[in-house]
Amino acid sequence: MTQAQPAIRLTGLTKEFGAVTAVDHVDLEIAAGEFFSMLGPSGSGKTTVLRLIAGFEQPTGGVIELFGEDVTKRAPFDRDVNTVFQDYALFPHMSVLDNVAYGLRVRGLGKKERNERARRALASVRLEQMADRKPSQLSGGQRQRVALARATVVQPKVLLxxxxxxxxxxxxxxxxxxxxxxxxxxxxxxxxxVTHDQEEALTLSDRIAVFNAGRIEQLGTPAELYERPVSRFVADFVGTSNLFDPEHSLALLEREGHHSLRPEKMTVSAEVQHGDGVRNAAGTVVEAIYLGSxxxxxxxxxAGPRVSVLEQNVRGRVHDDEHGDRVVVSWHDGDVVAVDGTAVGPQNPTPTASIGAMLPGTAG
Structure with missing residues (x-):
C-alpha cells in the first residue's frame, strides 16, 4: 500500500527515561488507510511510540509528522488523532449515546447535530439499538464497540x-x-x-512492525514476518519456531549459521520420506499434546536437538498415542529460513515455545 503522503512519518524518534532508552531512533512510515500493528513484548517500546504519536509523551529527539505536518511539539488535543484504551474509559452515568457524543460536545457542536453524528457512529458499529442504555448494561464486546464509536465520531485522521x-x-x-x-x-x-499478541497482529494487520529493545526488528506484511523472519527474535516471537544453532544447522540441514523451521512445515512418520529437497532425521517422541484442531x-x-512438529487432527488422534515411539521427522529444504543469530535481549528471554534451541547436544 503506497501513498505519496503517509499518514504518519517518524524520523529518528527517540525517547529516554533517565538512563533508559525506551525508543531508539525509530524511522517509520504508515500509509493512509492502513491497518498497522506494533507488536512486541513488554518493554519493547511499542506503547511508548503510540503515546508519542498521541502526544501523551514528548520525544527526547526526532520528528513526528501527521500527513506531512510536523506535530512533534503539539498538545494531544491539537493533533487529529484519537485513542482507544484497553479499559475503554466510558462514563458510567451517561447513556451510550451521550458517551459517543461527548467528544463532539467538547468541540462545541449543537445537541441535534452531535446526536445525529453519534447515532451514525453507533450504526457503524452495529449498536444503534443500544443508544439509551448505560455502559453497565452492555457486554464487554459491546463496550469495546462503544469506545470505538466514540473515538471515530470526531473523524480523526488516525486512530490509535x-x-x-x-x-x-x-x-x-x-x-x-x-x-x-x-x-x-x-x-x-x-x-x-498496539499488541503483544502475535496471532492478533497477524489476523488484523496490513503490515506489522516487530519491536525489540526500543527498535524495529522487522517490518513487513504478516506473511513476510511469519514465513521469512530475519532474526531469532522475530522467529521466536511471531509464532512458534524450531531454532537451530550453527552446530545443528550443519549436522541436520547442511547449512552454516542459525536457522528457523516452523512446526507445521515438518511431518512425523514411521518411514523415511523421499523427494527433491526432502530431509529426514530419526528421533523419539517425548510428548504428544492434543490441541483439538x-x-x-x-x-x-x-542428532541432538529437540523439535516441535504440528500436525492437523485428521485421524481423531488421542494425545498420548505416540509417546515413546521411534519416528522419522521430515521437512523440505525450501522451508528452512536463515536468521540472524543475535541473541534475544535480556529483557526479552527466549520464549519456551521456541524449543528448537532448548536441548543442547552433539550432532551425529
Whole structure:
C-alpha cells in the first residue's frame, strides 16, 4: 500500500527515561488507510511510540509528522488523532449515546447535530439499538464497540488503539478481531494498533512492525514476518519456531549459521520420506499434546536437538498415542529460513515455545 503522503512519518524518534532508552531512533512510515500493528513484548517500546504519536509523551529527539505536518511539539488535543484504551474509559452515568457524543460536545457542536453524528457512529458499529442504555448494561464486546464509536465520531485522521481487546475473553476477542477489521475497512481511517499478541497482529494487520529493545526488528506484511523472519527474535516471537544453532544447522540441514523451521512445515512418520529437497532425521517422541484442531509432537532427534512438529487432527488422534515411539521427522529444504543469530535481549528471554534451541547436544 503506497501513498505519496503517509499518514504518519517518524524520523529518528527517540525517547529516554533517565538512563533508559525506551525508543531508539525509530524511522517509520504508515500509509493512509492502513491497518498497522506494533507488536512486541513488554518493554519493547511499542506503547511508548503510540503515546508519542498521541502526544501523551514528548520525544527526547526526532520528528513526528501527521500527513506531512510536523506535530512533534503539539498538545494531544491539537493533533487529529484519537485513542482507544484497553479499559475503554466510558462514563458510567451517561447513556451510550451521550458517551459517543461527548467528544463532539467538547468541540462545541449543537445537541441535534452531535446526536445525529453519534447515532451514525453507533450504526457503524452495529449498536444503534443500544443508544439509551448505560455502559453497565452492555457486554464487554459491546463496550469495546462503544469506545470505538466514540473515538471515530470526531473523524480523526488516525486512530490509535492501545491493546483494546486485552480485557476480553478468548472467544469474544476472536469475534472482535473480525469486527474491528471490518469497521476499519468501512471507515477508511488509518488504524495503529498496539499488541503483544502475535496471532492478533497477524489476523488484523496490513503490515506489522516487530519491536525489540526500543527498535524495529522487522517490518513487513504478516506473511513476510511469519514465513521469512530475519532474526531469532522475530522467529521466536511471531509464532512458534524450531531454532537451530550453527552446530545443528550443519549436522541436520547442511547449512552454516542459525536457522528457523516452523512446526507445521515438518511431518512425523514411521518411514523415511523421499523427494527433491526432502530431509529426514530419526528421533523419539517425548510428548504428544492434543490441541483439538491439531496435535503437537515434541521429538528428541538422535542428532541432538529437540523439535516441535504440528500436525492437523485428521485421524481423531488421542494425545498420548505416540509417546515413546521411534519416528522419522521430515521437512523440505525450501522451508528452512536463515536468521540472524543475535541473541534475544535480556529483557526479552527466549520464549519456551521456541524449543528448537532448548536441548543442547552433539550432532551425529
Amino acid at each position: 488503539l492501545d491493546e483494546p481487546l486485552g480485557a476480553l475473553d478468548l472467544k469474544l476477542r476472536e469475534q472482535m478481531q473480525v469486527e474491528l477489521k471490518q469497521i476499519q475497512r468501512e471507515l477508511g481511517i488509518t488504524f495503529i494498533f 491439531g496435535v503437537r509432537l515434541v521429538v528428541d532427534l538422535d
